[in-house]
Amino acid sequence: MATQMKPSISSRTVGRLCVYRRILSQLLQKGSEYIFSRDLAAISGVSASQVRQDLMNVPAWGTPQNGYTTEKLLLAVNGCLGQTREMNSVLLGAGHLGQAILHYFNETQPKLKMKAIFEADATLVGSPLYGVPVFPVQELDEKICLLNAQVAILAVPESEAQEIAETLVSAGICSILNFTPARLQLPAHVFVENNDIQLSLERVAFYAGQAMSEPASQTLSEGSLA
Amino acid sequence: MATQMKPSISSRTVGRLCVYRRILSQLLQKGSEYIFSRDLAAISGVSASQVRQDLMNVPAWGTPQNGYTTEKLLLAVNGCLGQTREMNSVLLGAGHLGQAILHYFNETQPKLKMKAIFEADATLVGSPLYGVPVFPVQELDEKICLLNAQVAILAVPESEAQEIAETLVSAGICSILNFTPARLQLPAHVFVENNDIQLSLERVAFYAGQAMSEPASQTLSEGSLA
DNA sequence: TAGATTGTTAATCGATTAACAATC
DNA sequence: TAGATTGTTAATCGATTAACAATC
Numbered sequence: 083m084a085t086q087m088k089p090s091i092s093s094r095t096v097g098r099l100c101v102y103r104r105i106l107s108q109l110l111q112k113g114s115e116y117i118f119s120r121d122l123a124a125i126s127g128v129s130a131s132q133v134r135q136d137l138m139n140v141p142a143w144g145t146p147q148n149g150y151t152t153e154k155l156l157l158a159v160n161g162c163l164g165q166t167r168e169m170n171s172v173l174l175g176a177g178h179l180g181q182a183i184l185h186y187f188n189e190t191q192p193k194l195k196m197k198a199i200f201e202a203d204a205t206l207v208g209s210p211l212y213g214v215p216v217f218p219v220q221e222l223d224e225k226i227c228l229l230n231a232q233v234a235i236l237a238v239p240e241s242e243a244q245e246i247a248e249t250l251v252s253a254g255i256c257s258i259l260n261f262t263p264a265r266l267q268l269p270a271h272v273f274v275e276n277n278d279i280q281l282s283l284e285r286v287a288f289y290a291g292q293a294m295s296e297p298a299s300q301t302l303s304e305g306s307l308a
Numbered sequence: 309m310a311t312q313m314k315p316s317i318s319s320r321t322v323g324r325l326c327v328y329r330r331i332l333s334q335l336l337q338k339g340s341e342y343i344f345s346r347d348l349a350a351i352s353g354v355s356a357s358q359v360r361q362d363l364m365n366v367p368a369w370g371t372p373q374n375g376y377t378t379e380k381l382l383l384a385v386n387g388c389l390g391q392t393r394e395m396n397s398v399l400l401g402a403g404h405l406g407q408a409i410l411h412y413f414n415e416t417q418p419k420l421k422m423k424a425i426f427e428a429d430a431t432l433v434g435s436p437l438y439g440v441p442v443f444p445v446q447e448l449d450e451k452i453c454l455l456n457a458q459v460a461i462l463a464v465p466e467s468e469a470q471e472i473a474e475t476l477v478s479a480g481i482c483s484i485l486n487f488t489p490a491r492l493q494l495p496a497h498v499f500v501e502n503n504d505i506q507l508s509l510e511r512v513a514f515y516a517g518q519a520m521s522e523p524a525s526q527t528l529s530e531g532s533l534a
Numbered sequence: 535t536a537g538a539t540t541g542t543t544a545a546t547c548g549a550t551t552a553a554c555a556a557t558c
Numbered sequence: 559t560a561g562a563t564t565g566t567t568a569a570t571c572g573a574t575t576a577a578c579a580a581t582c
Contacts, residue, residue: 096511097511134566135550135566141565144565147558148558150564169513177408178411179404179405179408185404187509190509235509257512257513271519273512275508279503280412284326290482291395291419318572321573355575357574357575360540360541361574361575363541364541369541370541371539371540371582373539
């Protein structure tokens, strides 16, 4: 008999659940005790059907009377998304982008521990950033194995991305957040999340051009939820 | 009779066409004269069917013998994506993220002219960044209308995003690249491209956790092309 | 020519939306 | 209770993949 396949949640649904989580957290701070799927949908910018469909993965339990209890729903979504185990991560590249990421990181990712930064520019090496040590990228090979990291964030120039990614994978990294435009060629077991800022710019430029050449047409608010 | 609808290209296709363009440009520099859909697909990380389907929008003309002429295909893709008119843009927020974006901007977006940066931190105001003047965000209202900008890039704190976006829209901005986690509530004619770095982090954390708890399963390389 | 690739149409797949019985 | 909302299934929609005649 084949082993039961996990019904693993789709990437899009995970993204929306993260959005719901953030919104529920904000609502709770504002003191909202209950919320209807319709309202959560409006704030998130998706349909109510979509919200209820997504919440089936959690699962969540609401009532026709009050909808969902904000706190209970937040806990449930957290339980669905939240890792129980802490994970170690490394950052490649301490330029402006790297530092911007690091800033978000410390504020929003309590489960991910940033252990080290690797940087090519010698002037940035040495003094810690946000309390994280910065090593020269030349020492990546020798240091990475000692860090026991599972997650890596790539904020290096495109030309170095593939080689560094391969080093990371051979050291046991299984998830990469890739901010370079490079399309990484890696073993299938490695999860790669691409965030291509250059592509975002190109896309917004395209639709802006469209909007200018056909000013009457109603452009969709695209990309609202990845 | 209803006016003929433009067959406007989907957001995903636009994204892939941008990727093809970048790859074709690199191939041309390396001296590759011809390319088959299969090879372009392999480099892009999509299927050959997908490539040919996408290229129908361009349109492109290849031969069974040689595939596509790299230079001709690049020109055709450019013609499909490329705006003929130049557009003005503004950047909101001159922190690390803003400066990182600005760096990409100057390197890759010849058609978009960055006219001004608005920043809340007084210590950053005054001296230009990459040749672009930096104004205090308090002067946004009075200055924005003079700039004749169509595109805005939001790299401000989440709490300020909605209000600033509304100001931008009332000043004629029709396309916004939103780097904040805020879900902007704006008129339907405004194109919004969200690039939520916090969400990228949350998603990679989720899948890393998945990979750790079920090490045997083969995780898909997700998000390879938005 | 024979064989591989193209452009395009048809089939499949997955994701979103609609519908609705159950229910508070 | 009556009415609105939930959880869930069915229908729709769009995007990806497969198939294949045309062709160099």
